[in-house]
Amino acid sequence: MQYLLLIYASESEETKMNEAAMAKVLSEYHEFTQGIVQGGQFKGAERLRPVASASTVRVRNGKTVITDGPFAETREQLGGYYLIEAKNLDEATAIAARIPSARFGSVEVRPIWPIT
Amino acid sequence: MIASPAAVAVEDIFRREAGRVLATLIRLLGDFELAEEARQEAFAAALEQWPSNGIPSNPRAWLVDVGRNKAIDQIRRQALFRSKYPDLEFAALDQAAAVSSDDQEDDAAFGDDRLRLIFTCCHPALNMDAQVALTLRAICGLGVEAVARAFLVGEDTMAQRLVRAKKKIRDAGIPYETPPPHLLDERIAGALAAVYLVFTEGYAVTSGADLIREDLCCEAIRLGRLLDALLPERPAIHGLLALMLLHDARRKARVTAMGDVVLLEDQDHSLWNWPQIDEGLALVERALRARGPVSPYAVQAAIAALHARAPREGATDWPQIVGLYQVLMRLQPSPVVELNHAVAVSMTDGPARALDLVDSLAARGGIDDYHLLAAVRARLLQGLGRRDEALAAYRAALAVAKLEPERRLLARRIAEFDCLPRQPV
Numbered sequence: 001m002q003y004l005l006l007i008y009a010s011e012s013e014e015t016k017m018n019e020a021a022m023a024k025v026l027s028e029y030h031e032f033t034q035g036i037v038q039g040g041q042f043k044g045a046e047r048l049r050p051v052a053s054a055s056t057v058r059v060r061n062g063k064t065v066i067t068d069g070p071f072a073e074t075r076e077q078l079g080g081y082y083l084i085e086a087k088n089l090d091e092a093t094a095i096a097a098r099i100p101s102a103r104f105g106s107v108e109v110r111p112i113w114p115i116t
Numbered sequence: 117m118i119a120s121p122a123a124v125a126v127e128d129i130f131r132r133e134a135g136r137v138l139a140t141l142i143r144l145l146g147d148f149e150l151a152e153e154a155r156q157e158a159f160a161a162a163l164e165q166w167p168s169n170g171i172p173s174n175p176r177a178w179l180v181d182v183g184r185n186k187a188i189d190q191i192r193r194q195a196l197f198r199s200k201y202p203d204l205e206f207a208a209l210d211q212a213a214a215v216s217s218d219d220q221e222d223d224a225a226f227g228d229d230r231l232r233l234i235f236t237c238c239h240p241a242l243n244m245d246a247q248v249a250l251t252l253r254a255i256c257g258l259g260v261e262a263v264a265r266a267f268l269v270g271e272d273t274m275a276q277r278l279v280r281a282k283k284k285i286r287d288a289g290i291p292y293e294t295p296p297p298h299l300l301d302e303r304i305a306g307a308l309a310a311v312y313l314v315f316t317e318g319y320a321v322t323s324g325a326d327l328i329r330e331d332l333c334c335e336a337i338r339l340g341r342l343l344d345a346l347l348p349e350r351p352a353i354h355g356l357l358a359l360m361l362l363h364d365a366r367r368k369a370r371v372t373a374m375g376d377v378v379l380l381e382d383q384d385h386s387l388w389n390w391p392q393i394d395e396g397l398a399l400v401e402r403a404l405r406a407r408g409p410v411s412p413y414a415v416q417a418a419i420a421a422l423h424a425r426a427p428r429e430g431a432t433d434w435p436q437i438v439g440l441y442q443v444l445m446r447l448q449p450s451p452v453v454e455l456n457h458a459v460a461v462s463m464t465d466g467p468a469r470a471l472d473l474v475d476s477l478a479a480r481g482g483i484d485d486y487h488l489l490a491a492v493r494a495r496l497l498q499g500l501g502r503r504d505e506a507l508a509a510y511r512a513a514l515a516v517a518k519l520e521p522e523r524r525l526l527a528r529r530i531a532e533f534d535c536l537p538r539q540p541v
Contacts, residue, residue, distance in 0.1 A: 003289075088291035111289055
């Protein structure tokens with residue numbers, strides 16, 4: 001099965017991190033990514049720019065409305081994702097727990113709904 | 117109409133085998149709902165064939181085989197006519213066809229299937245209500261209607277809740293297997309929490325007329341025994357089983373024929389189930405002597421054991437109970453544990469010391485609507501001769517108590533004040 005691991009963390013907390021701490025987290029991310037590439041579970045991953053750069057699009061009555069930012073104010077923001085292959089939910093959650101941000105943010109584990 | 121002996125025998129086999137047949141079909145078919153339908157069809161076929169052809173030598177294997185074949189037929193039909201979820205169905209078909217029928221004869225394999233099913237039903241990715249509902253339905257084999265009654269919800273609501281839970285198992289890929297060693301303790305703890313919730317649902321209500329609640333206590337104990345049989349020598353399982361056996365042993369003495377609450381110190385010991393108490397006492401000993409960290413259930417069971425031994429020994433060992441509550445406050449801190457600790461302290465150090473503990477607990481807030489807090493305060497104040505404050509506390513308890521028998525008990529206490537002469541202050 002494929003799962004999307006959505007990484008949520010507080011952007012404001014992240015901006016407070018000093019350079020050394022940030023470098024450490026990034027190297028942990030690198031190590032984690034290498035680990036699941038070698039393990040054959042890696043399908044894809046991206047980091048997202050902060051929500052300040054986000055735009056939201058809605059089409060209502062045929063009219064496209066573009067607004068600044070995400071829909072709701074939340075404590076944690078979507079900051080990136082991994083797409084993985086896992087045998088079942090236990091394997092997927094075990095991989096999610098290895099994501100560095102899981103220690104200070106949270107990781108949502110969503111099964112992929114295959115389009116047939 | 118009197119059922120024929122053959123029909124009675126068939127019914128008996130269904131009751132005994134329903135859980136195991138379902139557990140094995142889920143493994144073979146990889147799908148909860150499909151397995152439930154397959155079992156239904158297998159039972160229907162058995163009702164049709166067994167009375168005339170005789171009961172097969174291994175009815176369980178027969179039911180599994182027939183159920184699996186019916187499911188395979190159904191998958192094929194669906195795949196031909198409306199290929200809605202082709203991946204799922206072909207996967208199920210492959211899985212079902214790949215397994216030889218040899219291993220179904222093996223009793224150990226059946227045990228493993230039920231264990232797998234318990235861990236699936238009690239998976240932490242399901243919410244607790246869903247875990248308990250699925251466990252009662254799939255492991256205990258209760259009907260949807262009975263599960264709904266246990267939760268005090270309508271049958272439709274429960275049916276939907278079960279459907280949603282089964283859909284989550286399938287869609288999220290919740291595994292149908294015994295957890296790997298590094299997860300096992302944690303998952304056992306999760307399963308025990310669900311079993312204990314079934315028990316407390318049954319035990320917390322004291323209305324004598326409500327038989328389904330008694331059923332819940334029995335189901336929880338059955339589940340505890342099943343877990344103990346499938347995972348022997350686990351102190352946490354022994355602890356929980358002992359705890360349930362010891363509490364349940366006092367069931368008949370806890371409520372009068374009128375449905376009124378009888379407190380522990382007023383209970384008629386001849387109504388206690390002594391063989392069950394002895395079984396519980398032996399299990400507590402084993403749980404406490406096991407190596408490794410002490411299970412909170414074992415500590416709670418040890419407290420229950422001291423209460424159970426009191427009538428034979430002539431006195432309750434309150435100092436030891438205080439010590440055990442202190443252990444429990446470290447292992448599993450909660451306001452309820454603290455309150456019980458305070459009650460035990462009142463027996464060793466007197467009501468003044470206990471009242472300090474209760475007042476500091478109340479000052480931290482968060483449990484204002486817990487009627488037992490006010491009821492305990494009332495009793496301690498009464499013990500200290502602070503009559504007016506005690507009366508006020510009983511009234512506060514009555515204002516938040518929800519269960520009728522408990523309300524009647526509090527009302528009796530308040531009424532007693534009017535009969536008692538005012539104590540000199």
